[in-house]
Amino acid sequence: MNKYDWKNVPKWVNFIATDPNGIAYGYEKRPYIILNSMFVGGNYVNIGSSSCNVYWKNSVEERPNV
Numbered sequence: 001m002n003k004y005d006w007k008n009v010p011k012w013v014n015f016i017a018t019d020p021n022g023i024a025y026g027y028e029k030r031p032y033i034i035l036n037s038m039f040v041g042g043n044y045v046n047i048g049s050s051s052c053n054v055y056w057k058n059s060v061e062e063r064p065n066v
Contacts, residue, residue: 003052003061016047018059024050031060 004016004024013026017039024047025031031041039060052059 002064003054003059004047004050006063009047009063010045012043013045013047014063015041016059016061016063017041018050018052018054018056020056022050024048024052024059030062033057 006016009016009026012028015027015030016024017027017031018024019038025039025044026047027039027041027044029042031039031044034040050059
């Protein structure tokens with residue numbers, strides 16, 4: 001079961017993570033946490049409000065092979 005709906009995510013996005021404010025971002029490279037408050041990981045795009053119901057530090061998901 002995926003954490004995110006990947007059908008409308010740009011093809012270059014390989015990972016999605018949700019920040020502490022509930023906003024999901026798509027990343028080209030695996031994001032990591034910096035300053036214990038945000039993700040960084042190369043190119044990124046705002047995906048919008050997240051429906052991911054996991055703690056933000058555990059919200060990273062790699063694009064599924066579908």
